[in-house]
């Protein structure tokens with residue numbers, strides 16, 4: 001039986017994948033990839049994400065302003081975002097809060113995040129949320145603002161285990177990246193054993209967050225800085241890691257993740 005796989009979060013538009021784009025797209029059907037949520041990080045990404053949405057059937061586009069790039073947004077970013085959201089059925093992401101990055105301005109990040117979150121609630125669009133070292137602020141924001149009824153995705157979830165129940169109550173799904181298969185990610189890996197099964201999603205975050213080398217099924221040449229580039233077709237390898245971690249038969253896991261994904265992204269086909 002061939003599996004049907006759903007990638008809750010990647011960056012297919014990333015320039016590190018550009019020279020290999022055709023080869024990557026050709027590998028997707030054979031690798032079982034049915035849908036992938038392609039997340040922009042900044043305004044400059046939006047046209048490419050839109051172009052991919054129009055030409056690649058697996059793509060669910062996601063437009064948003066990531067906390068690392070809030071300072072780069074243009075004066076018209078809000079009107080521009082609305083224009084892209086109106087162009088095709090789409091999600092909002094990648095957005096969020098990040099106190100890990102140097103020289104962060106959390107107040108500015110929060111303002112940009114809340115504006116996008118409210119827009120998502122108004123339009124009932126799924127959201128992909130990035131959060132590093134700002135879990136308390138994230139919980140405040142989620143409690144104080146309207147949220148999309150379809151729910152939201154905590155991408156590459158590495159938050160405290162104690163917050164899982166409250167985040168789930170607010171509508172969260174928790175997305176597991178292959179990167180957590182690395183030995184040093186023991187804490188993050190263990191946290192996923194406490195995620196409710198009906199809220200579990202799987203992601204590659206390609207071209208970032210590659211699995212350990214021995215688990216990779218598809219490889220791409222290293223990027224200019226010498227770091228490995230994650231191929232989006234490694235999604236199946238992430239599912240296999242998740243099945244081992246959660247001690248679930250692969251088929252059962254795949255059915256559960258499909259159900260979860262379809263629930264959140266239902267409106268976007």
Ligand SMILES: [Zn+2]
Nearest residue numbers: 009039094205
């Ligand atoms: Zn990402």
